[in-house]
Amino acid sequence: xxxxxxxxxxxxxxxxxxxxxxxxxxxxxxxxxxxxxxxxxxxxxxxxxxxxxxxxxxxxxxxxxxxxxxxxxxxxxxxxxxxxxxxxxxxxxxxxxxxxxxxxxxxxxxxxxxxxxxxxxxxxxxxxxxxxxxxxxxxxxxxxxxxxxxxxxxxxxxxxxxxxxxxxxxxxxxxxxxxxxxxxxxxxxxxxxxxxxxxxxxxxxxxxxxxxxxxxxxxxxxxxxxxxxxxxxxxxxxxxxxxxxxxxxxxxxxxxxxxxxxxxxxxxxxxxxxxxxxxxxxxxxxxxxxxxxxxxxxxxxxxxxxxxxxxxxxxxxxxxxxxxxxxxxxxxxxxxxxxxxxxxxxxxxxxxxxxxxxxxxxxxxxxxxxxxxxxxxxxxxxxxxxxxxxxxxxxxxxxxxxxxxxxxxxxxxxxxxxxxxxxxxxxxxxxxxxxxxxxxxxxxxxxxxxxxxxxxxxxxxxxxxxxxxxxxxxxxxxxxxxxxxxxxxxxxxxxxxxxxxxxxxxxxxxxxxxxxxxxxxxxxxxxxxxxxxxxxxxxxxxxxxxxxxxxxxxxxxxxxxxxxxxxxxxxxxxxxxxxxxxxxxxxxxxxxxxxxxxxxxxxx
Ligand code: ADP
Ligand code: MG
Numbered sequence: 001x002x003x004x005x006x007x008x009x010x011x012x013x014x015x016x017x018x019x020x021x022x023x024x025x026x027x028x029x030x031x032x033x034x035x036x037x038x039x040x041x042x043x044x045x046x047x048x049x050x051x052x053x054x055x056x057x058x059x060x061x062x063x064x065x066x067x068x069x070x071x072x073x074x075x076x077x078x079x080x081x082x083x084x085x086x087x088x089x090x091x092x093x094x095x096x097x098x099x100x101x102x103x104x105x106x107x108x109x110x111x112x113x114x115x116x117x118x119x120x121x122x123x124x125x126x127x128x129x130x131x132x133x134x135x136x137x138x139x140x141x142x143x144x145x146x147x148x149x150x151x152x153x154x155x156x157x158x159x160x161x162x163x164x165x166x167x168x169x170x171x172x173x174x175x176x177x178x179x180x181x182x183x184x185x186x187x188x189x190x191x192x193x194x195x196x197x198x199x200x201x202x203x204x205x206x207x208x209x210x211x212x213x214x215x216x217x218x219x220x221x222x223x224x225x226x227x228x229x230x231x232x233x234x235x236x237x238x239x240x241x242x243x244x245x246x247x248x249x250x251x252x253x254x255x256x257x258x259x260x261x262x263x264x265x266x267x268x269x270x271x272x273x274x275x276x277x278x279x280x281x282x283x284x285x286x287x288x289x290x291x292x293x294x295x296x297x298x299x300x301x302x303x304x305x306x307x308x309x310x311x312x313x314x315x316x317x318x319x320x321x322x323x324x325x326x327x328x329x330x331x332x333x334x335x336x337x338x339x340x341x342x343x344x345x346x347x348x349x350x351x352x353x354x355x356x357x358x359x360x361x362x363x364x365x366x367x368x369x370x371x372x373x374x375x376x377x378x379x380x381x382x383x384x385x386x387x388x389x390x391x392x393x394x395x396x397x398x399x400x401x402x403x404x405x406x407x408x409x410x411x412x413x414x415x416x417x418x419x420x421x422x423x424x425x426x427x428x429x430x431x432x433x434x435x436x437x438x439x440x441x442x443x444x445x446x447x448x449x450x451x452x453x454x455x456x457x458x459x460x461x462x463x464x465x466x467x468x469x470x471x472x473x474x475x476x477x478x479x480x481x482x483x484x485x486x487x488x489x490x491x492x493x494x495x496x497x498x499x500x501x502x503x504x505x506x507x508x509x510x511x512x513x514x515x516x517x518x519x520x521x522x523x524x525x526x527x528x529x530x531x532x533x534x535x536x537x538x539x540x541x542x543x544x545x546x547x548x549x550x551x552x553x554x555x556x557x558x559x560x561x562x563x564x565x566x567x568x569x570x571x572x573x574x575x576x577x578x579x580x581x582x583x584x585x586x587x588x589x590x591x592x593x594x595x596x597x598x599x600x601x602x603x604x
Contacts, residue, residue, distance in 0.1 A: 011130040018103035020301040025052025026171035033179040034094035036060035043187040051165035057147040064116040076102040108148040115140040166486035178258035184208035222329040226321040231290035238283030243276040246532040249283040271322035427558040436595040444583040446555040451584045454547045463495035465510035472508045
């Protein structure tokens with residue numbers, strides 16, 4: 001038997017290793033941006049073509065590299081950032097593993113131009129398949145430009161794995177957002193297919209948040225700031241009314257590095273308890289700075305997960321800091337925020353607070369919310385080791401989800417021709433019948449009805465559009481603009497005619513003929529929000545996500561008073577559905593109460 005073990009050639013070994021670091025265009029974007037930051041750049045430009053599939057270029061005005069360093073930089077484990085293993089625990093730079101450029105050079109065609117400030121000439125190097133193709137002296141500005149072309153050109157299997165341009169571009173914007181959020185004092189810009197997407201002038205963290213996440217946060221951020229010997233925390237949380245259905249705007253930056261931490265996220269979310277709906281996600285950008293010796297950032301190839309020496313301390317600290325700032329915001333809003341002139345004129349602000357008013361206020365639920373246990377600023381006295389494992393906390397909060405009810409009988413419908421129909425608490429519709437009665441939940445029932453109507457429309461003809469007399473312009477964030485463009489074809493099928501109109505803007509030319517309109521901006525914001533909420537559901541097609549989002553968006557909401565005709569209409573349409581008993585999300589749309597069971601309960 002011949003021996004059968006052979007060493008892999010370098011370029012194949014590099015390609016395999018590259019899989020860990022460079023999974024998609026966005027991973028390369030992250031590595032290149034971080035290298036520019038590490039090089040001390042004050043201006044960093046990102047240029048993208050075809051969602052990074054054709055070109056990803058980063059130009060910085062940092063230190064640049066010498067000729068030897070430029071050649072060395074493409075070698076695996078070539079780094080200027082650490083020398084000994086001890087250095088690993090003192091890291092202040094974003095990179096240190098010396099893998100990124102080697103990986104990129106293994107899976108793309110790379111062109112590097114770089115010059116150090118003191119050198120008169122720069123150097124140009126072209127690498128392909130980990131092999132240097134060309135090297136020459138050039139004239140260049142101080143700094144570095146790295147262009148990587150045709151990502152995965154030599155690994156077709158990986159290239160085929162890439163998602164649509166819209167999806168890959170979203171990932172790129174995510175990475176760009178994370179890095180530029182961590183360094184608000186650096187100028188960043190992003191061009192995609194020659195169009196400017198972001199132009200971020202240097203500023204403070206709040207300005208950077210508004211540039212990236214949208215100006216609507218302007219009056220909606222509460223500042224967080226606590227300092228101790230062990231760690232500092234600063235940043236912002238969104239006021240409770242900015243909480244969203246998706247995990248969207250949530251950022252932890254530990255020593256300027258974006259990290260994912262469900263554990264710390266729980267610390268923040270729990271501080272909002274009772275201020276926001278159970279299934280919503282508060283917005284936050286929280287920066288935690290601590291001695292690098294207390295964190296291990298080398299537990300994940302892309303460094304998005306890190307290990308704290310003492311996670312519980314960080315948890316308690318984050319929670320306390322957020323609770324504290326939320327409490328301050330609710331107690332003294334006028335200190336922190338500019339009050340609208342119109343609000344200043346309100347009698348409640350102008351007139352003295354009488355004892356009678358005080359008594360009324362104190363018996364109200366809002367007041368209680370702030371003064372009883374579980375209030376925002378109520379920080380439980382911490383005994384040693386008392387912090388519950390976060391998994392337990394999660395499990396507790398999941399206990400409440402109900403299972404859908406099956407096998408409901410529908411006979412009552414036929415017996416329900418002349419019975420009265422009643423709305424209770426602006427959300428339940430009570431319909432009696434000879435066999436008992438049912439309670440319909442109006443919003444869930446309506447979601448089911450719309451869901452099936454939209455599904456049917458896919459089989460038949462489009463839902464008719466009613467042209468707007470005065471088309472409305474919608475401006476959305478850069479990430480949402482990409483999403484909306486991607487969805488516009490399907491939206492037309494469902495009656496919404498949205499056309500691109502310059503940078504991040506769209507014109508709404510028409511809406512479904514039989515859907516009540518008004519406040520289109522909000523309609524689209526929440527539609528996109530809903531869509532993103534479903535994005536983690538891998539089993540759903542794009543259409544399915546859109547239909548579910550539209551059903552939620554268009555459904556009559558809990559809290560709306562209904563006329564008798566509306567109630568009759570709703571109940572009738574519900575039972576015309578193929579699956580009347582569950583909402584698209586699987587919650588029951590109605591509960592049935594049988595007369596004989598009720599009688600039994602009364603001992604009859
Ligand atoms: P790491 O960042 O982990 O050190 P990389 O493969 O990303 O590894 O980069 C290798 C080395 O190349 C870096 O340590 C740095 O010295 C040099 N380098 C990379 N990008 C730049 C840049 N934009 N400006 C200056 N030097 C750079
Ligand atoms: Mg690097």
